[in-house]
Each structure stands twice: as C-alpha cells, then as structure tokens.
Amino acid sequence: QVQLQESGPGLVKPSQTLSLTCTVSGGSISSADYYWSWIRQPPGKGLEWIGYIYYSGSTYYNPSLKSRVTISVDTSKNQFSLKLSSVTAADTAVYYCARSDLIKGGFDYWGQGTLVTVSS
Amino acid sequence: QSVLTQPPSVSGAPGQRVTFSCTGSSSNIGAGYDVHWYQQLPGIAPKLLIYANSNRPSGVPDRFSGSKSGTSASLAISGLQAEDEADYYCQSYDISLSGSVFGTGTKVTVL
Numbered sequence: 001q002v003q004l005q006e007s008g009p010g011l012v013k014p015s016q017t018l019s020l021t022c023t024v025s026g027g028s029i030s031s032a033d034y035y036w037s038w039i040r041q042p043p044g045k046g047l048e049w050i051g052y053i054y055y056s057g058s059t060y061y062n063p064s065l066k067s068r069v070t071i072s073v074d075t076s077k078n079q080f081s082l083k084l085s086s087v088t089a090a091d092t093a094v095y096y097c098a099r100s101d102l103i104k105g106g107f108d109y110w111g112q113g114t115l116v117t118v119s120s
Numbered sequence: 121q122s123v124l125t126q127p128p129s130v131s132g133a134p135g136q137r138v139t140f141s142c143t144g145s146s147s148n149i150g151a152g153y154d155v156h157w158y159q160q161l162p163g164i165a166p167k168l169l170i171y172a173n174s175n176r177p178s179g180v181p182d183r184f185s186g187s188k189s190g191t192s193a194s195l196a197i198s199g200l201q202a203e204d205e206a207d208y209y210c211q212s213y214d215i216s217l218s219g220s221v222f223g224t225g226t227k228v229t230v231l
Contacts, residue, residue: 046122046209046224046225047158047209047211047225049211049220051219052220060219063219100220104171104172105171106168106171108177111165113165
C-alpha cells in the first residue's frame with residue numbers, strides 16, 4: 001500500500017520561503033508510471049494544483065505560481081520537495097502531496113495534508 | 121483560478137439520486153482530456169472517486185457513476201446515504217495552462 005507523508009514547518013513568516021517534503025513509502029518514486037504532485041487548499045476553499053515532478057526531474061508548474069515554485073525529487077530517499085518563495089498570507093493553506101497515475105489519470109494516493117500558516 | 125465550474129451545493133433525501141455537473145471549455149474537457157472526481161470528507165484528504173470519466177477505483181461503491189459529454193462532465197450518486205455528505209471536486213488537464221485544474225467544488229448535503 002502506497003503511503004505519502006508531508007513534513008515541514010507549520011508556520012512561515014511573510015516574505016520567507018515555505019519548504020515541505022513528501023516521503024513516499026510502499027512504492028518507488030523512480031517508477032516511470034507516475035507523476036508526483038503538490039496540491040494546496042486554503043481554509044474553507046477549493047483545491048489548487050501547484051505542480052508536479054517526474055522521477056527524471058522534469059517539472060510542470062501552475063502558471064500562477066511558477067515564478068515562486070520549485071519542486072525537486074530525491075530518488076535515493078524516495079522523497080520529493082516543494083519550495084514556495086516570497087510567501088504572503090494568501091499562501092496559508094493545507095498542502096497535500098499526491099501521486100498521479102499516468103495510465104489511469106487522476107491523483108490516486110494523497111498524503112494526509114499539512115497546514116502551513118503564513119504569519120509574523 | 122478554477123477553470124472548471126461546479127454548482128456550489130446540491131442536496132437530496134436518503135435513497136434519492138443526485139447529479140451535478142462540471143463545466144469546462146475547449147481547452148480542457150472539450151479538448152478530450154479525461155475528467156476525474158474526488159470526494160473530500162471534512163478535515164480529510166480528497167479521495168479519488170472516479171477516474172477517466174467513468175471508472176471506479178477498487179472499493180468505490182457502484183452508487184457513484186461519472187459521465188462526460190462535450191465540454192462538461194457529471195457525477196451521479198444513487199441511493200444517497202448519510203455518509204455521502206461531503207465536498208466533491210472534478211479535475212482535468214488544461215492545455216492552455218499546461219497543467220491540472222480542479223473544479224470549484226460541490227457540497228452534497230443529505231437531508
């Protein structure tokens with residue numbers, strides 16, 4: 001059973017960089033069959049796709065966040081990471097990591113999510 | 121920045137059938153990209169409910185069904201149960217954004 005677990009600070013100051021890591025267990029992040037994604041959900045609002053990465057390191061970002069987002073992968077640790085720079089209160093959200101199946105489509109496995117609050 | 125539009129809420133009595141839509145455009149659903157549906161219970165991560173328009177992952181009851189036509193997709197829940205009360209999101213790929221997009225979300229209330 002594949003499991004994803006987000007980790008990182010729950011509080012980030014405005015203008016600083018938000019950094020989160022997703023650890024994948026029960027499956028290899030190096031599989032050619034999946035993309036690995038970050039998705040966020042502001043309190044009381046809907047879901048927003050941030051971006052995804054392939055095991056090779058190829059990345060695809062939401063154009064609205066592209067200038068501030070970096071997603072990277074560490075295949076040796078079976079982890080992928082998110083960095084979001086110059087954060088503001090609008091970046092306060094529950095951040096989820098998720099797996100996307102290239103064949104079936106959709107995000108089939110999700111982490112439990114981690115709340116990141118941007119506040120001084 | 122959702123480009124997929126859903127009705128904010130729908131409701132139904134236990135046992136009834138409810139359906140709701142996910143409306144996109146020629147750059148996403150209308151371009152032939154698959155639609156996927158998620159169920160999100162309060163305080164919990166979304167769960168894949170329907171993939172590739174009409175397919176159910178293992179373990180999802182057959183009360184849930186999906187369809188797609190033109191620039192829209194629909195999710196139907198038959199035999200509505202109290203445990204179906206949740207938020208539901210559609211998701212597809214948008215060629216103009218070169219990435220995934222989610223719907224605005226629909227809250228299903230069981231009366």
